[in-house]
Amino acid sequence: MNGTTRNLPPFDKLRANRVSPECRDAILAYLHNLSSRTVDFLHCHESIMKLLPAWTAPLRDWQLRALSAVCTHQTRDFLAMATPAAGKTRFALRVAHEFMTKQVAVRLLVVCPTNHLRMQWADAAGKIGLQLDPILTNEQAAEAPDYHGAVVTYQQVCLAPAIFQRACKSKKTLLIFDELHHAGDGKNWGKALRSAFDPSVFRLILSGTPFRSDNNPIPFIRYEQGESRADFAYGYTDAIRDNVCRPIVFPSYEGELTWLSEGREHQATFEDGLTFNRQRERLKTALLQETWLGPVITDAHAQLTRLRKQEQPDAGGLIVCMDQDHARWVADLVGRIVGTKAAVAVSDDPAASRTIEEFAGHKTQQWLVAVNMVSEGVDIPRLRVGVYGTNVVTEMYFRQVVGRFVRMQEGLPKPQRAWLYLPKDPVLVHYAKQIKAERDHVLEDIMPAGQRDLFGRVTVSTNEYVPLMAVARMDSLIGEDEVRVEGDSAAVTESSISLHEQKQGLRDLHRLLVAGVARNSGIDHRRLNAELIARTGSRVDQATIEQLRKRIQLLERWKERGYDGKR
Numbered sequence: 001m002n003g004t005t006r007n008l009p010p011f012d013k014l015r016a017n018r019v020s021p022e023c024r025d026a027i028l029a030y031l032h033n034l035s036s037r038t039v040d041f042l043h044c045h046e047s048i049m050k051l052l053p054a055w056t057a058p059l060r061d062w063q064l065r066a067l068s069a070v071c072t073h074q075t076r077d078f079l080a081m082a083t084p085a086a087g088k089t090r091f092a093l094r095v096a097h098e099f100m101t102k103q104v105a106v107r108l109l110v111v112c113p114t115n116h117l118r119m120q121w122a123d124a125a126g127k128i129g130l131q132l133d134p135i136l137t138n139e140q141a142a143e144a145p146d147y148h149g150a151v152v153t154y155q156q157v158c159l160a161p162a163i164f165q166r167a168c169k170s171k172k173t174l175l176i177f178d179e180l181h182h183a184g185d186g187k188n189w190g191k192a193l194r195s196a197f198d199p200s201v202f203r204l205i206l207s208g209t210p211f212r213s214d215n216n217p218i219p220f221i222r223y224e225q226g227e228s229r230a231d232f233a234y235g236y237t238d239a240i241r242d243n244v245c246r247p248i249v250f251p252s253y254e255g256e257l258t259w260l261s262e263g264r265e266h267q268a269t270f271e272d273g274l275t276f277n278r279q280r281e282r283l284k285t286a287l288l289q290e291t292w293l294g295p296v297i298t299d300a301h302a303q304l305t306r307l308r309k310q311e312q313p314d315a316g317g318l319i320v321c322m323d324q325d326h327a328r329w330v331a332d333l334v335g336r337i338v339g340t341k342a343a344v345a346v347s348d349d350p351a352a353s354r355t356i357e358e359f360a361g362h363k364t365q366q367w368l369v370a371v372n373m374v375s376e377g378v379d380i381p382r383l384r385v386g387v388y389g390t391n392v393v394t395e396m397y398f399r400q401v402v403g404r405f406v407r408m409q410e411g412l413p414k415p416q417r418a419w420l421y422l423p424k425d426p427v428l429v430h431y432a433k434q435i436k437a438e439r440d441h442v443l444e445d446i447m448p449a450g451q452r453d454l455f456g457r458v459t460v461s462t463n464e465y466v467p468l469m470a471v472a473r474m475d476s477l478i479g480e481d482e483v484r485v486e487g488d489s490a491a492v493t494e495s496s497i498s499l500h501e502q503k504q505g506l507r508d509l510h511r512l513l514v515a516g517v518a519r520n521s522g523i524d525h526r527r528l529n530a531e532l533i534a535r536t537g538s539r540v541d542q543a544t545i546e547q548l549r550k551r552i553q554l555l556e557r558w559k560e561r562g563y564d565g566k567r
Helices: 010-016 021-051 061-071 088-101 115-127 154-159 161-170 180-184 189-197 236-241 276-288 290-310 324-338 352-361 395-403 426-436 499-521 525-536 545-561
Strands: 077-082 107-112 149-153 173-178 202-207 232-234 248-261 264-268 316-320 343-346 367-371 383-388 418-423 466-478 483-486 489-492
Touching: 061 077, 061 088, 061 232, 077 088, 088 107, 088 115, 088 173, 088 202, 107 115, 107 154, 107 161, 115 149, 115 352, 149 154, 154 161, 154 189, 161 189, 180 202, 248 276, 248 290, 248 426, 264 276, 276 290, 276 418, 276 499, 290 316, 290 324, 290 383, 290 418, 324 343, 324 367, 343 352, 352 367, 383 395, 395 426, 418 426, 426 499, 499 525, 499 545, 525 545
Parallel strands: 077 202, 077 232, 107 149, 107 173, 173 202, 248 418, 316 367, 316 383, 343 367, 383 418
Antiparallel strands: 248 264, 248 466, 483 489
16 A cells, blocks of 8 residues: 555545456445444444343342343343232343343333233333433334333234344344233233244243133243243242232121012022122122112221321222223212322323322322222332222132232331222132232133123113112121231231031032023033033042132133033
8 A cells, every 4th residue: 555545534535446347346345334333233232231230139039030040041032920919020120131231132122901001011111221212102112222121012013024034034032921811811922922023132021910711822922731831930929928019908898689580589698608790790799889888988998097096197099990081980889988189081082191100109199099000010008908899709810910919018017908899799809819818820811801791881781780778788798807917017817718618618619609600501500410420530529629719710610611522
């Protein structure tokens, strides 16, 4: 290189040298391309490292163990099951931080059930330096370059899986699925999710409860005999012992109930044996009558008042309702009983998310009335008292509601018990006793879109169902004997329920389910029992606890999906 070219820029030096025009053009094109790609890579790497600070948030022991399990996992799918309020979000974000700082992934995508949860995920991630776009649309296709990723809904992905597939192929993407059982909400959602996210580098799946899928297995889940199998599990029992979750007590209420159905007047208490349909009508009658729900709310408010005076000045209460009209009626009832206005959040109200956020931070407001807004993932730690005022009686929904009350808070006296007031409906009592006894459980069904309403709307025809009268009376405290205080720790005693009592409760539920399946499917009781014997190996009167539970699982599936008649 001569002196006249020594001080020229590199590309000008190349132009000045004596090479053929074709060779020079090819070399220049290559260098331009290489330079551009290098700059882009360095800019991307520098941006990620600069915008992602070191992790400083403390982790619980189970979160550390789960993180270690993820880091040594051999496949791209990892299912972590942790009881509601245990801290799944922080654990998942710690995994994301690990993947991003080590450049195993350069992008994070969180998929969750609702728009409200999109905002919640983005806020939580932002606090530790992960910037996620919570309003990404399918028209945008990709988030702005100053984000680390985005939060989207299952429905959004399943409307346009190809868009998300292209994004995963273009950038190494880590997936976080929040409550993946929602992939069962749509007929083809599982297929769409698999197509969209097969190219991702890793898929972390979060669930608060086990679930089951017999007909349409959910993608990325490992099943054994139709039941989901977790790669890491942290249960409610563990959470109470670790002072991560509060123990919960279930005051249950009896009542004298009267209603019209099919042209006849019916009278019953919750103790009376009824057909499955009459049982559903009885429950709804209680929830629609001020003479029943009013005394329950009065007692719940008295408990909340005691807590606010003696333990937690900002303690809050939640009433879960059937539908919008019911929620507004209940809110009016609360106002008349309590003397202050209750906040109302219903799923189709654009301001519902804001209402929940304001209630969570408004220490003086005592009651929130909600429909389908707080069953999953919504974080309001100050909730201590609840009323189960909905006619949704699936186990998954019940446990999700319970999860809203069990998050422990720092600086409060232990054991920080919570209360959920219930009708003494045999199905709800069965679930409450399961939680009290801390039994392992496997859910039979997946919650479909827009929580199932077992009754439908109230009609005005006297040939259909019409509630007439209900009077409540306190019956029992399920779980009251569960907790004893020793210094600053809470201990949980072993279940004091005898085997006979446990079996009797299961048989009562079994009887109701058989009646419901028989009525809905047109199959007589003898044929159903013959099939149950064949599948479980025992008659109901000779069945073990496990055989009774298996019978109930089968019956719940048949009730919701129809009798399959297969072995």
